[in-house]
Amino acid sequence: xxxxxxxxxxxxxxxxxxxxxxxxxxxxxxxxxxxxxxxxxxxxxxxxxxxxxxxxxxxxxxxxxxxxxxxxxxxxxxxxxxxxxxxxxxxxxxxxxxxxxxxxxxxxxxxxxxxxxxxxxxxxxxxxxxxxxxxxxxxxxxxxxxxxxxxxxxxxxxxxxxxxxxxxxxxxxxxxxxxxxxxxxxxxxxxxxxxxxxxxxxxxxxxxxxxxxxxxxxxxxxxxxxxxxxxxxxxxxxxxxxxxxxxxxxxxxxxxxxxxxxxxxxxxxxxxxxxxxxxxxxxxxxxxxxxxxxxxxxxxxxxxxxxxxxxxxxxxxxxxxxxxxxxx
Amino acid sequence: xxxxxxxxxxxxxxxxxxxxxxxxxxxxxxxxxxxxxxxxxxxxxxxxxxxxxxxxxxxxxxxxxxxxxxxxxxxxxxxxxxxxxxxxxxxxxxxxxxxxxxxxxxxxxxxxxxxxxxxxxxxxxxxxxxxxxxxxxxxxxxxxxxxxxxxxxxxxxxxxxxxxxxxxxxxxxxxxxxxxxxxxxxxxxxxxxxxxxxxxxxxxxxxxxxxxxxxxxxxxxxxxxxxxxxxxxxxxxxxxxxxxxxxxxxxxxxxxxxxxxxxxxxxxxxxxxxxxxxxxxxxxxxxxxxxxxxxxxxxxxxxxxxxxxxxxxxxxxxxxxxxxxxxxxxxxxxxxxxxxxxxxxxxxxxxxxxxxxxxxxxxxxxxxxxxxxxxxxxxxxxxxxxxxxx
Ligand SMILES: NC(=O)c1ccc[n+]([C@@H]2O[C@H](COP(=O)([O-])OP(=O)(O)OC[C@H]3O[C@@H](n4cnc5c(N)ncnc54)[C@H](O)[C@@H]3O)[C@@H](O)[C@H]2O)c1
Ligand SMILES: [Zn+2]
Ligand SMILES: [Zn+2]
Numbered sequence: 212x213x214x215x216x217x218x219x220x221x222x223x224x225x226x227x228x229x230x231x232x233x234x235x236x237x238x239x240x241x242x243x244x245x246x247x248x249x250x251x252x253x254x255x256x257x258x259x260x261x262x263x264x265x266x267x268x269x270x271x272x273x274x275x276x277x278x279x280x281x282x283x284x285x286x287x288x289x290x291x292x293x294x295x296x297x298x299x300x301x302x303x304x305x306x307x308x309x310x311x312x313x314x315x316x317x318x319x320x321x322x323x324x325x326x327x328x329x330x331x332x333x334x335x336x337x338x339x340x341x342x343x344x345x346x347x348x349x350x351x352x353x354x355x356x357x358x359x360x361x362x363x364x365x366x367x368x369x370x371x372x373x374x375x376x377x378x379x380x381x382x383x384x385x386x387x388x389x390x391x392x393x394x395x396x397x398x399x400x401x402x403x404x405x406x407x408x409x410x411x412x413x414x415x416x417x418x419x420x421x422x423x424x425x426x427x428x429x430x431x432x433x434x435x436x437x438x439x440x441x442x443x444x445x446x447x448x449x450x451x452x453x454x455x456x457x458x459x460x461x462x463x464x465x466x467x468x469x470x471x472x473x474x475x476x477x478x479x480x481x482x483x484x485x486x487x488x489x490x491x492x493x494x495x496x497x498x499x500x501x502x503x504x505x506x507x508x509x510x511x512x513x514x515x516x517x518x519x520x521x522x523x524x525x526x527x528x529x530x531x532x533x534x535x536x537x538x539x
Numbered sequence: 540x541x542x543x544x545x546x547x548x549x550x551x552x553x554x555x556x557x558x559x560x561x562x563x564x565x566x567x568x569x570x571x572x573x574x575x576x577x578x579x580x581x582x583x584x585x586x587x588x589x590x591x592x593x594x595x596x597x598x599x600x601x602x603x604x605x606x607x608x609x610x611x612x613x614x615x616x617x618x619x620x621x622x623x624x625x626x627x628x629x630x631x632x633x634x635x636x637x638x639x640x641x642x643x644x645x646x647x648x649x650x651x652x653x654x655x656x657x658x659x660x661x662x663x664x665x666x667x668x669x670x671x672x673x674x675x676x677x678x679x680x681x682x683x684x685x686x687x688x689x690x691x692x693x694x695x696x697x698x699x700x701x702x703x704x705x706x707x708x709x710x711x712x713x714x715x716x717x718x719x720x721x722x723x724x725x726x727x728x729x730x731x732x733x734x735x736x737x738x739x740x741x742x743x744x745x746x747x748x749x750x751x752x753x754x755x756x757x758x759x760x761x762x763x764x765x766x767x768x769x770x771x772x773x774x775x776x777x778x779x780x781x782x783x784x785x786x787x788x789x790x791x792x793x794x795x796x797x798x799x800x801x802x803x804x805x806x807x808x809x810x811x812x813x814x815x816x817x818x819x820x821x822x823x824x825x826x827x828x829x830x831x832x833x834x835x836x837x838x839x840x841x842x843x844x845x846x847x848x849x850x851x852x853x854x855x856x857x858x859x860x861x862x863x864x865x866x867x868x869x870x871x872x873x874x875x876x877x878x879x880x881x882x883x884x885x886x887x888x889x890x891x892x893x894x895x896x897x898x899x900x901x902x903x904x905x906x907x908x909x910x911x912x913x914x915x916x917x918x919x920x921x922x923x924x925x926x927x928x929x
Contacts, residue, residue, distance in 0.1 A: 277822065368633045459633065493651065500645045503631040505611065508685065509562040510663060512592070512673015513648040525649070527594030528666065528673045529544065530559040530683065 231345040235296050238342060239286025242279045242299065249276025260328045262313045262321070271309070278302055296343035303336035359468040359479060361487040365495040367502050368459040371430040371451040377502060378449055378462075379433060387497035387507070389518060390482040390490065392417065400424040401438075408478040418443055418470075418478045442475045443468060462498070466491060493518050541929065542596045542679035543908040548586040549916075553906050556596065559675065559683035564611035567687035569621060573700040574601040574677050574905070576915050576925045577708060578734050579850050582803060583668065584912055587826065588852045590652060590669040598678030599625035599665040600707040602700060605691075606681070614688045621691035622706045623684050624877035627663040627674060630689030634662075641874035646685065647672045656853065661874060678908055680929040692881040696889055701896040703888070704926065705739070710895045711880035712848055713739025713800070717747050719846035719871040720796035727751045729785060729794035729838065730771070731831035732849060733761040735898045735924045737800035740848065741769040742893055744798075753788060755781055757806065760921040768897045777808050785838050793840030801831035802849025819856055826853030836862055836870075847872040901925040 249256050253272035282302060285295040310329040317325050367374050377383055381402050385391040395403045405419040420441035426434035426448075436446040445468045452461040468483070470476040483490050496517050500508050507516035512525040514536060526535070542556045559568055577600055582588050602622040605615050615621065627647075628640035635643050643662035647653060650660035652670050663685075666676015675682065684691055694703060713736050720728055728744040730737050733756035744752045754765035757777045765771040774784045785794055807813035807830045819825035835845045836859050847870060863870070887893050900923045903911050911925045 366633075368631065368636070489651070496650060499632075500629075504565070504629045504645050504686070506563050506565065508629070508645055508648050508663075510648050510673045510685075511559075511562075511596075511675040511683070512669050514562060517648045517650065525590075525592060525669045525673050527544075527592045527596075528669065528675045529542065529594055529596045530540075530557040530675055531562070532557045533560070 231296070231342055232292050234338075234342045234345070235286050235292035238296060238299060238339060239283045239292060242286060243283035246276045246279030246281075246283055249273060249279060260310070260313065260325060262310075262317065262325060275306070296339055299339040300336065300343055303332060303339055306332050307336065358470075358476075359483045359487045360466070361483070361491040362463070362465045363488065363491040363495050364461060364463045365492075365499050366454055366459050366461050367499050369502055371453055371460045374460045374462060374502060375430045375433075375451050378451075379427070379429075383501075387501055388494045389497070390494075397421070400427070402435075406482055408481040416474075416478050418475060418482070420445070443470045443479060445469070462495065464491065464495065540680040541905055542675075543598060543905065543927075544593075545583060545591050545595045545597055546593055549584055551584065551597065551909050551912055553908050556594075556679070559681050561607065561609045562683065563685055564609045565686050565688060566609040567605050567612055567615055567621075567684045567691065568607040569601070569603040569623060569682050569684050569691070570606045571601045571603040571677055571680060571682060571929050573603070573704045574598050574679070574927050574929065575704060575707075575709075576600075576678070576908070576911055576927065578736060578802065579667065580912070581916055582850060582852065584916065585804065587803060587820070588668045588670070589656070589826075590649075592669060592673075595666065595668075595673075596675040596677075596679055597666045598676035598682075599667055600704065600709070601665075601677030601682060602694075602704050602707060603682075605687075608687060612687045615691065615693065620694045621684075622694060622703050622881065623665070623677065623682070624690045624692070624706075624711075624881060625664055625667075625708045626690075626874060626877055627665065627672065627685050628689055628878055629686050635689070638876055638879045639873075640876040640878040649673055664874070678905065678927060680905070690878055692885065694885075696885075698888065699896075701899060701926065702894060703885070705735075705895040705898070706877075706881050706884055706888075708875065708877060709735045709898075709924075710739050710884055710893075711877045712736050712875040713741075714743040714746075714880055714884060715873065715875045716740040716798045716800060716846045716848040717743035717749070719848075719873075720744065720747075720749075720798065720844050722747045722749050722796070724748055725750045726795040727753065727789050727792075728796050728798065729753045729755060729835070730765075730798045730800055731755045731805075731835055732800035732802075733758070733765040733771075733773075734800065736848060737798070738765060738769050738898050738923075739895070740798045740800050741765055741771045745770055746887070746892065751788075753785065753794065757808070758918055761918075761923060764898075764923060781834060782838055789840070793838060793843065795840055796844040796846060797835035797839040798846045799832045799835045799849045803827035803829065803851045805830035805832070805849075816856070825856040827851045827855045829855040829858070833857065833859055836868060839868060842867045844868070845870045848875070850874070898924040899926055903927055905929040 249272045256272050282299050285298055286292045313325045381394045384394050390406050392405045392407045397403050400423045402422050405417055407417050420443045421438045422435050424435045432450045434448040437444055447466045450463045454461050468479050470479040497507050509516050511531055512528045514531050540558050541553055543551055543553050546552055605617055605619045608615055626641040628635050628643035629645040632644040641662050646663040647660045649669055653660035663672025663674050665674050717740055726749050728749045730740050733754045741752045752771045754771035755774045755776055756762050762773040766773050805828050816828040820828055839845055905927045914922045915925055
């Protein structure tokens with residue numbers, strides 16, 4: 212029923228870096244074309260580049276083709292390809308070095324062709340550098356703006372009454388919302404929130420604000436927002452709907468954070484990392500685990516439980532020593 | 540404690556690692572009395588399942604004695620003897636309620652990684668990559684077992700480990716393969732792979748009423764076992780063209796259902812096709828080598844069923860979609876929902892309808908795990924199934 216608004220929200224949350232990403236995708240397609248050509252017709256490619264006399268060049272070209280396909284996979288296969296443009300920049304440097312040698316070692320028409328290809332690759336390098344740098348800048352800008360919007364949904368195998376009751380107790384939230392450190396209920400509808408932004412030394416800081424529940428329809432909907440004088444302006448809503456034919460409860464959450472001040476803005480951006488939607492999805496998965504099984508599920512590789520951030524830096528799947536347990 | 544750890548491609552070592560500890564209130568710690576090496580472990584050993592980390596403790600087929608329970612465990616006590624199913628399942632989500640334990644919605648803390656590769660995440664599995672949870676495995680002296688009230692099967696009959704151990708994986712897996720075939724009286728079932736999983740699929744197909752079961756492999760010693768101990772008719776695909784043989788054995792009808800008990804590292808009699816798949820796999824343009832699956836699809840009768848119980852990890856190539864679509868075929872598959880099959884199969888073992896210990900050929904010490912992997916991988920010394928004793 213809210214699908215249009217939600218799709219709009221999804222687009223916005225995917226927001227930053229889109230110009231660079233579009234460019235990066237085009238570069239990815241170019242890589243794919245070139246890579247396939249190098250793999251299936253290395254000799255033609257060698258001829259074009261003026262290096263067809265060199266057996267080594269002809270042998271090396273399919274390998275370069277594989278590398279190009281690698282770039283293509285990186286640039287076409289990820290959601291934020293902009294930053295992967297750096298892999299192409301590195302590849303360009305390699306090509307330029309190889310071509311430089313070719314120009315030095317060939318003569319006549321071949322030398323002209325090799326020089327022309329070198330010039331073309333130099334041009335491509337500029338495009339790659341531009342894309343990579345632009346993606347980097349756009350990344351910076353999100354941090355400065357410090358605005359986060361995310362939507363997410365999950366189905367819980369419990370009745371709307373049970374799910375609502377758990378969610379309505381705000382002090383439960385930090386158990387599954389990892390960006391929150393604590394929520395303290397201070398009045399009937401009022402609460403005090405604190406969140407810790409990751410970082411080192413002075414970069415690490417706690418952000419606190421007061422919030423109030425502005426809408427509370429049992430088993431249906433809870434809406435909250437920060438009080439007017441908070442450093443961090445935020446608004447959120449959770450809706451509960453019975454799943455079709457007794458399939459538990461559909462939980463839909465929307466979160467909006469903005470922090471006008473620069474310092475708070477940086478902190479908020481860091482709270483949610485680069486993928487606020489992913490973080491909200493992790494939060495909801497943990498919420499589901501807590502609701503359905505009573506606990507956040509832990510493995511030896513992920514002893515702190517589900518979190519996309521730490522999935523990238525897993526410890527080995529071997530038993531955890533007591534001193535390795537941080538937050539269990 | 541001692542544990543067998545993954546160190547890289549074709550490299551495992553038995554090391555001292557910390558003893559496991561309770562991480563969730565519903566965990567139990569089990570002192571392992573018997574553990575086994577599975578065909579699935581070979582896929583890890585060969586580096587075909589992504590997201591393994593150096594130092595991961597391997598093993599997902601184990602049983603033993605409960606030595607510690609978390610505060611929320613109700614059904615188990617210290618001292619209980621248990622067989623542990625390989626998929627980790629919470630028992631409370633909708634998948635678990637439907638008996639689809641291996642796709643439990645809560646047990647994979649690394650669900651995000653799995654989603655990137657598979658769309659949605661399956662359950663966590665002991666000792667089977669970080670993509671599937673990053674859980675330490677059971678080729679060890681002890682293991683932590685999450686959801687102890689849901690998975691582990693308490694053993695109260697007086698039977699030796701060797702008859703019970705395979706309830707953890709391969710007996711239910713073979714049985715599920717046969718069950719997926721929806722066997723009707725008079726049916727002929729063809730089974731690719733006469734390894735432990737294939738052998739149990741053959742035996743189960745007979746238990747479920749198949750008239751004839753045909754085993755296909757290239758190792759004579761395994762085919763002999765399939766014939767002598769599971770009652771199969773046999774085809775050695777290196778000596779006999781499979782399609783012709785199956786057509787002949789079913790008087791032109793084709794097998795009613797086919798079971799792929801080989802999985803992602805199929806070998807091929809034709810060097811050319813084998814080479815093609817090996818090359819694609821090596822350059823990572825195809826992650827799995829699906830030749831048994833292709834053959835199963837091509838050879839099943841019109842309107843027949845293909846049960847894919849061999850393990851796959853990623854993507855396959857040259858899938859015979861034309862045959863699949865035009866001939867009204869059905870394909871079914873799963874990591875086994877072991878929890879669902881353990882009790883009824885224990886009952887069959889108790890009544891003497893099946894004695895799963897017939898697949899065991901090697902009994903070794905846990906410390907010999909590296910040599911055991913080698914033997915099992917090379918199919919040396921007529922190796923079919925290795926049981927390790929910690
Ligand atoms: N679905 C599940 O839950 C589940 C559980 C356990 C194991 N498995 C999978 O089942 C498969 C078999 O396991 P196993 O322990 O029996 O392994 P195994 O290695 O002992 O047996 C595999 C057998 O397949 C044969 N084979 C190879 N290529 C073949 C081909 N083209 N045609 C016919 N036979 C061929 C081999 O010679 C070998 O005998 C593995 O892929 C394993 O990962 C799945
Ligand atoms: Zn197994
Ligand atoms: Zn579950």
